[in-house]
Amino acid sequence: MDILILLLALFVLALFLGVELITKVPPTLHTPLMSGTNAVSGITLVGALMAAGTDSSPALVNWLGFVAVTLATINVVGGYLVTNRMLAMFKRR
């Protein structure tokens, strides 16, 4: 129960922090912001690793874990790379 309250507090505080941060991002960078947050939402990779199952899990769990790891990795690798590609263009001059 204590843990739950802590997690909830973390969630709510992160929402407020998110509002403060995101409203300061200029419209020019809104596309990289979206692809960058796509990459951050690839943090589900951590959850996918935790849920991927053990040697003794049913095969269904392993396969679901495989799909989760694949999709999350696409987000992480694709998201950060494409954001970097875009931002590098903005850097010039």
Place this chain on the structure above:
Amino acid sequence: MSPNLVSFVYLIAAILFILGIKGLTKPKTAVRGNFLSATGMLLAVTVTLLTVNNVDFSYVIAGVAVGALVGGIMALKVQMTSMPQMVALLNGFGGGASLTIALAEFVTRVGLVPSSLSDIAQPVAVSVNAFGDGLLGTIAIVSIGLTVLIGAVTLTGSLVAFAKLQELMKKAYGLPGGPLGNGLLLLGAVVSLVILVNNPGNLAAMLAILGLALLLGLFLVMPIGGADMPVVIALLNSYSGIAAALAGFILGNTVLIVAGSLVGTSGLILTQIMCVAMNRSLSNVLFGKMAAGGEEIDADEIYDGKVTSAQPDEVALMLETAKRVVIIPGFGMAMAQAQHAVRELADALEGQGAEVEYGIHPVAGRMPGHMNVLLAEAEVPYDKLVEMDRINPTFEDTDVVIVIGANDVTNPMARESEGSPIYGMPILNVDKAKNVVVIKRSLSPGFAGLPNPLFAMDHTVMVYGDGKKAVIEMTTALNQL
């Protein structure tokens, strides 16, 4: 590794994500911010790999290899004009990842060992403590159900958005009853969720949530058309974050909750910005129809005999004496891949001493910031890209405005004609400029389906044809003068 150390590393990762987004508040610090964020991701993943024991690593390694390959190819090959499709796909994959995590947790905790499809249809007796004691157990199963619901809607909704942006799906399909049909799907999913919470072993309820949510995602996005896509993409972006945060509640994982919340708010704020820029509510975008009501406006009456057209070399004569030129890009510029040609025209104008700026409407293009990325690709410095509110007061001192591939965002009816469906939408007041050049294929209406009185004004000339070709001809003619 001790759990405290792991939590500490997660905290560092969360701080790096926050600093990463903070870096995005300025173009100068943005690349470094992205790097910090990626470092945080590497830390979080590494420490997780060190803690999970007993894992069947063959599936993990295969997943990472396939994901890295697919993600890497997508990121390096995608054209800047196709960025909305790319982001739509990534949203969908994020939702899909959260969805499969929740399903894997469900199967593990229920202790389901299916050997055939018919096993899945059998209800399973679940021990009371499978999901945790008392309230914790309830929260876990509610989180699992909600993650499946939101993750599935994000997955199919994003795939439809991708298909529409890629122009694989051109027609708008919807459920009979529109919003009502979607409402029934949502209601069915929520009822199934309640049944599941009361009896976590009820597999049929879990499958019902999954199926209904997958359908809901499809039917929610299918009726929505091109120019409303910025709102849809931003909203699905938000959903993918919320699904990640919920997955964090299932696993009791702090970094998932923080990162998911940040992404969730980011998407919501962008959704809000897009809606304000179209003067429409979110429910109107999702369920409403544009141009409903209001008297039928006769395009011929507005255009008849009043529209002047010009050739590119005539426009060049006008541009030769201009002191200040503002370029208004729209989705048509992206379609024609004309961003480099536009930059070259701007260079020619600057070469003869004119001041050139770009006026960017928040919903120009198919996603937030779409035009800025295209022009950045063409090496236009970002301080020349001016937001609507800052460019609008300058039009009266502007000699020539060049509108390329934009329509509704310049329509003065939004300001003046109270009965019009777009009345009240903030627009770029290009009609206040001394001369307006509109580059367009024909007089066909934009997404709002309305004629644009700007095209018939005395100080407006139309240049018909392909945007890229017209701009190149203008530049050539200007350089020869």
